[in-house]
Amino acid sequence: MNVQQRVGPYTLIRKLGEGGMGVVHLAEDPAGRRVALKTMRPDLAGREEFRRRFGKETEAARRVARFCTAPVLDAGFDNGVAYLVTEFVEGPDLAAVVARAPLTGSNLEALAVGVATALAAIHEAGVVHRDLKPSNVLLSPVGPRVIDFGVAQLADAPGAMATIATSMGTPAYMSPEQARGEHVTPAGDIFSWGALVTYAGTGRPPFGTGGVPEVVYRVINHAPVLGGLDERIRPLVERALDKDPARRPTAQQLVDQLLGRTGVPVAAATQAVSETWTPVVEPPSPSPGRRRPWLPILAAVLAALVGAGVTLAAVRPWERPGAEPGTPAVAATIDALGSRLHVQIDSLVRQGTTARLQWTVKNVGTENAPLSGKLGASIFDGTVSRVNIVPPGVGKPLYPAFKGDACQCAPVPNAPFDGGAQLQLWAVFEGLPETAEHVDVNLGPLGAFKNVAVTEA
Missing domain, CATH: 1.10.510.10 (Transferase(Phosphotransferase) domain 1)
Known part of the structure; x- marks a missing residue:
């Protein structure tokens, strides 16, 4: 036809x-x-x-x-x-x-x-x-x-x-x-x-x-x-x-x-x-004799962003850096997981190359928004192992550390998360460069926080 x-x-x-x-x-x-x-x-x-x-x-x-x-x-x-x-x-x-x-x-x-x-x-x-x-x-x-x-x-x-x-x-x-x-x-x-x-x-x-x-x-x-x-x-x-x-x-x-x-x-x-789900990005097909080395990089970045389940709003307050370098935008209210959630980074404290992230999630909407299975590396993972931090100049994100088979991170209760409910979560990361004074924090479906300050223990 x-x-x-x-x-x-x-x-x-x-x-x-x-x-x-x-x-x-x-x-x-x-x-x-x-x-x-x-x-x-x-x-x-x-x-x-x-x-x-x-x-x-x-x-x-x-x-x-x-x-x-x-x-x-x-x-x-x-x-x-x-x-x-x-x-x-x-x-x-x-x-x-x-x-x-x-x-x-x-x-x-x-x-x-x-x-x-x-x-x-x-x-x-x-x-x-x-x-x-x-x-x-x-x-x-x-x-x-x-x-x-x-x-x-x-x-x-x-x-x-x-x-x-x-x-x-x-x-x-x-x-x-x-x-x-x-x-x-x-x-x-x-x-x-x-x-x-x-x-x-x-x-x-x-x-x-x-x-x-x-x-x-x-x-x-x-x-x-x-x-x-x-x-x-x-x-x-x-x-x-x-x-x-x-x-x-x-x-x-x-x-x-x-x-x-x-x-x-x-x-x-x-x-x-x-x-x-992490979107499947098909390999680029540049014209013969013309190389576009930035295409695979761009595709990988887009896949990582979409696969992380980041909820994007018309105004993205969690991506606005603070007034001073290293000052985090520590909180955001977003529509995610079927309800309205208030997400706050409480602290990111380091000791040497190890850092501990702590954050709080509160359901300020009216719908049940269970968190279990949403922050882990798979639907069978009831922890927050999917959360990651990205120091400046580091290509790969840092994910929560493991000891044996146990994630050094908070478990997420397999329970309803109704309006008014609040939960404090944490994760430990290893390999943070000693020169890092701030990082980007990716909480998956709870949003991405830019320029979060790292404080010494």
């Missing part, structure tokens, strides 16, 4: 990709907003059964809440062309990222939570994804987004097992019941979640690669290969990959167990993902 060609009321801009179901374009709606528009294969749109089911299935997909998903915005037919419109997600897909390197640490955990959250929202709307795989997970600046839910079943045809497998791409993420051509339930998506998380964390699908028949055989008959997968996630992945659908957890149970509490709303889980 040519640039500027229209489908329905949408103007096509450029081709984004092509899959078994059709072609995806970047497009603009009549208001000029960018969307992703998928045109279905002509042979599908020509089937009477497809046309009958298209409206029903896409309407169900439109009921899916937008948490960790790219929501369906519109669908229709234009001169015999069936099309589906979703929110445009800026970012690479999981397959492209893992091809460079598997995910680790907080990003792997955030991916596991985010995809499980999306499945919870999808299943709550009565939809089954049926085609969860790396190319259907986009890594946006605020976390993973699941796309193409509930659409794969439109390609179904009686006795078309081989066609279904081919249209979905690799069968490595199918559940055994789907690989056998049986009825697929939400439990099938859970199996696919386990396979996808394994791939994200190891770079290999749990049932290997190869031709369709051999991979399908392994999915049905072999145990998954999970070597190298993060041990904190592995037990839950093993349960998700159970051959018996009845023994797999639900999507909500995945979210609850990953976040360590029960009944986590999908909105809260989505927020937890965005606060621990």
Whole structure:
């Protein structure tokens, strides 16, 4: 299709990709907003059964809440062309990222939570994804987004097992019941979640690669290969990959167990993902013969800032230095974690190259804003180990010191943090240059304080 060609009321801009179901374009709606528009294969749109089911299935997909998903915005037919419109997600897909390197640490955990959250929202709307795989997970600046839910079943045809497998791409993420051509339930998506998380964390699908028949055989008959997968996630992945659908957890149970509490709303889980996600920055592609050494540096700085979950306001008082050099802007009131918080640096005291930071957080809003799991290095970390300080002239931040496996920093109570609640936190840092008289303090989602004075013990 040519640039500027229209489908329905949408103007096509450029081709984004092509899959078994059709072609995806970047497009603009009549208001000029960018969307992703998928045109279905002509042979599908020509089937009477497809046309009958298209409206029903896409309407169900439109009921899916937008948490960790790219929501369906519109669908229709234009001169015999069936099309589906979703929110445009800026970012690479999981397959492209893992091809460079598997995910680790907080990003792997955030991916596991985010995809499980999306499945919870999808299943709550009565939809089954049926085609969860790396190319259907986009890594946006605020976390993973699941796309193409509930659409794969439109390609179904009686006795078309081989066609279904081919249209979905690799069968490595199918559940055994789907690989056998049986009825697929939400439990099938859970199996696919386990396979996808394994791939994200190891770079290999749990049932290997190869031709369709051999991979399908392994999915049905072999145990998954999970070597190298993060041990904190592995037990839950093993349960998700159970051959018996009845023994797999639900999507909500995945979210609850990953976040360590029960009944986590999908909105809260989505927020937890965005606060621990570090955006994936694709490598720059400078013109041949023209080097731009500042691009990787700029990309890394931007990723660090966004990944730290810094809440930016129109006026950023915590970034204003004091009247005199080394005088900190010691307090700020910000909107963060769903409420309004007053954050104050109480002290930063050094003894030699060791420093102790102490700060106070008070909820001056009206909403509950639990801090547990928001200030640690991962969603499983209940401390403030994510907090860091940056001395002048030092390229890397200093994070809280560890003794053995124990962070020399405050634990965060796993409890509500309602309006009026106050909490004092601390962290010890080692390796502070003896010449440093002030540092920048990054409290993650609680904000970044510039030019904080260092005092001697």
